[in-house]
Amino acid sequence: MPRHNRPKRDEPRPLGGGVADQRQESGHDGDWLVRHIPGAQATKFYRCPGCDHEIRPGTPHVVVWPAEDYGSVEDRRHWHPGCWSARSRRRPTRRR
Numbered sequence: 001m002p003r004h005n006r007p008k009r010d011e012p013r014p015l016g017g018g019v020a021d022q023r024q025e026s027g028h029d030g031d032w033l034v035r036h037i038p039g040a041q042a043t044k045f046y047r048c049p050g051c052d053h054e055i056r057p058g059t060p061h062v063v064v065w066p067a068e069d070y071g072s073v074e075d076r077r078h079w080h081p082g083c084w085s086a087r088s089r090r091r092p093t094r095r096r
Contacts, residue, residue, distance in 0.1 A: 024067055028088055031067035050083025
């Protein structure tokens with residue numbers, strides 16, 4: 001059976017979610033870029049800053065970072081969708 005040689009890409013493909021999957025939100029705490037991560041693309045453990053609980057692999061969540069920065073790793077935070085929407089009603093919890 002013949003082999004198919006495909007040209008190699010110079011740039012790596014993004015892991016998931018493009019610019020179309022993100023939106024900008026404004027709140028009392030500033031402007032934010034928000035990207036929804038479906039459960040199928042959630043492959044790591046994260047800790048939600050809103051409730052201090054784990055976000056397990058396979059759990060849909062949102063990734064949020066300040067709008068003036070384009071997704072710098074230090075500024076991105078992974079939130080449960082409910083915790084993100086309730087951030088104006090409560091403060092982030094501290095890890096114990």
